[in-house]
Structure formats: C-alpha cells, structure tokens
Amino acid sequence: MGDEISIGIAIGKVILIGEHAVVHGQPALAMPFPATKVKTAIYRKEGSLTLDCFFYNGFFSEVPDRLLGLTTIIRDIVNSFDEKLEDFRIRIESTIPPERGMGSSAAVAVATIRALYDFFRQPLTKEDLFKWANISEKIVHGNPSGIDAATVIGEEPIYYIKGKSFIPFPFKLDAYLIVADTGELGKTQAAVNDVRKLIDLNPQKGRSLIEQLGFLTRNAKDAIESKDIVKLGQIMSKAHLILDKLGVSNDKLNHLVSVAMRNEALGAKLTGGGRGGCMIALAATKDEAIKLSNKLILNGAENTWISNMGVDGNEE
Ligand code: MEV
Incomplete structure (x- = not known):
C-alpha cells in the first residue's frame, strides 16, 4: 500500500x-x-x-x-x-x-x-x-x-x-436513545427542496409547520434542562407528526415510529433529512432500550444503535 x-x-x-x-x-x-x-x-x-x-x-x-x-x-x-x-x-x-x-x-x-x-x-x-x-x-x-x-x-x-x-449544550439524561436504520437511503436534498417548495406554494401552511417545529425544539431544550424525559419523549413524537405533515417522512419511518410507540418508547421520530434513513426512540431504561431495539429489528429495521444519554459515549 x-x-x-x-x-x-x-x-x-x-x-x-x-x-x-x-x-x-x-x-x-x-x-x-x-x-x-x-x-x-x-x-x-x-x-x-x-x-x-x-x-x-x-x-x-x-x-x-x-x-x-x-x-x-x-x-x-x-x-x-x-x-x-x-x-x-x-x-x-x-x-x-x-x-x-x-x-x-x-x-x-x-x-x-x-x-x-x-x-x-x-x-x-x-x-x-x-x-x-x-x-x-x-x-x-x-x-x-x-x-x-x-x-x-x-x-x-x-x-x-x-x-x-x-x-x-452538554447534557446528561437518565435515558437511552435508540437509533434505527430503515435500510432505505434517505433523500435529504430532495426533502429539503420539497419543504422549500411547500413554503413557496403555501406559505401560511409551510411557515406554520416550521414554526411549530421551532416551538417544539425550544420546549425540548427546556425539558432536557429540567430532566423531564417523559415530556421530551412527547415532544419528539409531536415533532414526528409535523415532519410527516411537511412531507419528509415515509411509510417505513412511520411504521418504525409506531412500532416504537406500541412498545413503550417515551417518544419517537425520524431523524435527519427523512424520506428513508433513520428514526430515533427514547427509552427510560437500558432494558427497555434493548427491548425496543429488538422489536424494531423484528419489525424491519436494518440496524439499531443504543446510546446512553447519561454518560459520554455510546454503546451498541
Ligand atoms: C440533515 O441532517 C438535517 C436537515 O435539517 C438539513 C440541514 O439542516 O441542512 C434536514
């Protein structure tokens, strides 16, 4: 070499x-x-x-x-x-x-x-x-x-x-984040372009959805600062619904998000550009995170990772 x-x-x-x-x-x-x-x-x-x-x-x-x-x-x-x-x-x-x-x-x-x-x-x-x-x-x-x-x-x-x-914004939370890969290529650029088109064509709807997401992000920051993981989970799930309305989710992401919610996730949403790619779910304990991760794999996730939000570093 x-x-x-x-x-x-x-x-x-x-x-x-x-x-x-x-x-x-x-x-x-x-x-x-x-x-x-x-x-x-x-x-x-x-x-x-x-x-x-x-x-x-x-x-x-x-x-x-x-x-x-x-x-x-x-x-x-x-x-x-x-x-x-x-x-x-x-x-x-x-x-x-x-x-x-x-x-x-x-x-x-x-x-x-x-x-x-x-x-x-x-x-x-x-x-x-x-x-x-x-x-x-x-x-x-x-x-x-x-x-x-x-x-x-x-x-x-x-x-x-x-x-x-x-x-x-360094934080430590007594919670676990599960990342699940749909196995589908995400389409960030197309999704970003389509959101822009939506805002251009229907500014009232587009801007309102974007502002709602901004509001949820500020609330998520407050929830993290007050270590309220239940609230954080709820906010994440609300954000997913808005991202779906924006047109950046897809069937597989929605499916994995509902699998996570049926299996006691505190919240779940797509992450990143969407239209494929990955979703995340929040769990209160390591056991619940492992259970969720297994359920996500059983239900079509190609791969999962578990991150301990209370310590530096991640574990698979
Ligand atoms: C991509 O990881 C996140 C997006 O918000 C695009 C961007 O911020 O450039 C979808």
Missing part, C-alpha cells in the same frame, strides 16, 4: 429535534454519535490519486454524487498546499450508514480534512475545518443549515440556529 500513513477520525451525529426547520432559521438540537465513525487513512504511493473505497460495515458502497463534494475539497486542499494530487492514496472506512441522516457526508469530509492536513504537516484550525467541511456539504446537500458539520466538528451536543449561533 505504501507508507507515511496519516489518519483522520470523525464521528457521526444524530439530530434530536428541529431538522428541516433549522434550514429556515428555527433552532435544532443535535448530538454527536460516537457509536458510528469514519476513519480516513492516507498513504504515499506512486501513480494517480486513488479514492480507495468507501466501506460501510464491510460493504463497498461508492456513490459518485456523494463523493463529489469530497473529491472537490481534496483537490482544493491539496492545491492550497501547492502539493500534487498524484502521489497519495486515500482509504475511507466508515461505520456510519451513508445517506441515512446520521452525518455520514459531514463526517467523511471532516475525517478526510484532518488526515490531509496531517499528511501535509499543515496546522489545521477550526475555521479551516468548518470552511472545507461546509464546501463539501454544500456540494452534496445544496443549501445545508450547517448543523451536521457543526455537530461532527464540535463533538458535543449543540443548540444550533443557522448563521446565528451554535451553542454547546
């Missing part, structure tokens, strides 16, 4: 509440998700640049559209160092399911930027990291709010308002 390995790591993210509304100026709450991560390794080698592969749990899943943002920033970063693209090889391995609303594209970009700066012995500032990650995200997602890159780079929960503030 060659030597001089530089490694860059980045972890995935989960949006607790406020997705889509955040694109339109409302707040959102997101947290890092260390159970999923990306590793980019760079090797010195003769020949042309090779984007070796993109692995998700051992499966090769190269999606050219998704890689366009990445290849663009790789080229531009290398050019900015006055280096040549020819003589290295990049290998990306990820346990973040791609295109499932878990921050895969942002994490791949961040891990790769970190590895590139290390490889070329360049000091990497947070500003550079944001700049390049957001360039890549714009190519992949059109006009993203920036919440994915901010959460992946910050590696702590945040309360985020597009273009305004990005407040670290």
